[in-house]
Amino acid sequence: MVKQIPRLIGLQSYKTVWQLVSHYLKNDKLRQAFSIQPLLVGGNPFDTTSIYCLIHYLERAYGVQFAMGGTQAIVAALEKLMLRQGIEIRLNQTVERLLIEADTVKGVVLEGGQTIEADVVVSNADPAYLYQRMIEPKKQSLLTRLKLKKSQYSMGLFVLYFGTTRTYPSIAHHTIWMGERYQELLADIFNRKILSEDFSLYLHRPTATDTSFAPDGCDSFYVLCPVPNLQGGQEWAVEGPALRDRIVLALEKTILPELSSVITEDFFMTPKDFEHDYLSEHGAGFSISPIFTQSAWFRFHNRAESLKNLYLVGAGTHPGAGLPGVISSAKVVDALIPRLIPE
Ligand SMILES: Cc1cc2nc3c(=O)[nH]c(=O)nc-3n(C[C@H](O)[C@H](O)[C@H](O)COP(=O)(O)OP(=O)(O)OC[C@H]3O[C@@H](n4cnc5c(N)ncnc54)[C@H](O)[C@@H]3O)c2cc1C
Known part of the structure; x- marks a missing residue:
């Protein structure tokens, strides 16, 4: 990272995404349109380092x-590959803690007490959860504990999945639906951690590309609404249904006419579900946020900081959230793990 400092300075990485975009664009709406992308990896454009303007570059350079078939198709393809390699997959089992002797990880203990011994453990859990809850306190390193104390977390996500009994052919595969407020709304979500009445949305319509997502004459969607993570203390059992109704109404009034009468098979996930289903610390959508001091070398390392034989992949680790990021983290770990079996 030290070697990269001159280039990082040249690229003005000390600026935020908003500052860099504002340097080139004057129109407020354009500034919003060109700075909102850090939300896709859990960051507030007003705090996220301008390194993340690379999202624009990647989209332009590679599309x-x-x-086809959605993210599930990627999961199924990876599963097929693993089975072909003779890898055993155990589903619906939670790793409760790591098995540690002195400073070396020797395996994992499952919920229910079963122990699995291993030469190497690669964790795909949220690192904030792993370091605080899957390692007994006396084995936690002081440095990691200090780092976690100061960590800032990404926002929470409210995701409403729904079908419609009619089609909306004019809606593109990806739509960003901007609310009236921008900086103040982001401050509500990230800093004040207030669930406000208004919102900005990302609307996904996979049927625009892959008709297998819905029966003939129907459409399939999800809408993603950035919200405060659980540090905001919202009562999601109450707020969830109310937010669902506000979003349906807002979309009906604007780009999805008749929505409330044609919506079908809808269900939603709140930060509470992210905490419960994925063991994500504070129910955050993308682990720790991508601010400068939590990016690149400063993010959780792919080789555990203080324990031997433990490697980390996933959104909270270097290089970061999103499928390209997490797949890259796996490639980094592949290069780091010593070859135990000669090739
Ligand atoms: C609605 C939505 C849309 C998105 N769209 C995109 C997109 O279009 N493009 C993109 O690139 N990214 C997208 N992302 C982001 C991307 O999905 C995530 O960044 C990525 O999945 C994170 O991968 P991960 O492996 O770190 O965590 P996960 O995908 O959450 O996988 C971690 C898994 O580990 C399990 N686990 C955790 N702890 C334990 C334990 N102790 N024992 C056993 N299992 C455990 C969890 O249950 C989970 O299944 C989207 C995210 C959301 C929520």
Whole structure:
């Protein structure tokens, strides 16, 4: 990272995404349109380092990719590959803690007490959860504990999945639906951690590309609404249904006419579900946020900071959230792990 400092200075990485975009664009709406992308990896454009303007570059240079069949198709393909390699997959089992002797990880203990011994453990859990809850306090390193104390977390996500009994052919695969407020709304979500009445949305319509997502004459969607993570203390059992109704109404009034009468098979996930289903610390959508001091070398390392034989992949680790990031983290770990079996 030290070697990269001159280039980082040249690229003005000390500026935020908003500052860099504002340097080139004057129109407020354009500034919003060109700075909102850090939300896709859990960052507030007003705090996120301008390194993340690379999202624009990647989209322009390589295009936006979609796996036919959706993310599930990628999971199924990886599963097939693993089975072909003779890898055993155990589903619906939670790792409760790591098995540690002195400073070396020797395996994992599952919920229910079963122990699995291993030469190397690669964790795909949220690192904030791993370091605080899957390692007994006396084995936690002081440095990691200090780092976690100061960590800032990404926002929470409210995701409403729904079908419609009619189609909306004019809606593109990806739509960003901007609310009236921008900086103040982001401050509500990230800093004040207030769930406000208004919102900005990302609307996904996979049926625009892959008709297998819905029966003939129907459409399939999800809408993603950035919200405060659980540090905001919202009562999601109450707020969830109310937010669902506000979003349906807002979309009906604007780009999805008749929505409330044609919506079907809808369900939603709140930060509470992210905490419960994925063991994500504070129910954050993308682990720790991508501010400068939590990016690149400063993010959780792919080789554990203080324990031997433990490697980390996933959104909270270097290089960061999003599928390209997490797949890259796996490639880094592949290069780091010593070859135990000669090739
Ligand atoms: C609605 C939505 C849309 C998105 N769209 C895109 C997109 O279009 N493009 C893109 O690039 N990214 C997208 N992302 C982001 C991307 O999905 C995530 O950044 C990525 O999935 C993170 O991968 P991960 O492996 O770190 O974590 P996860 O995908 O959350 O996988 C971690 C898994 O580990 C399990 N786990 C955790 N702890 C334990 C434990 N102790 N024992 C056993 N299992 C455990 C969890 O249950 C989970 O299944 C989207 C995210 C959301 C929520």
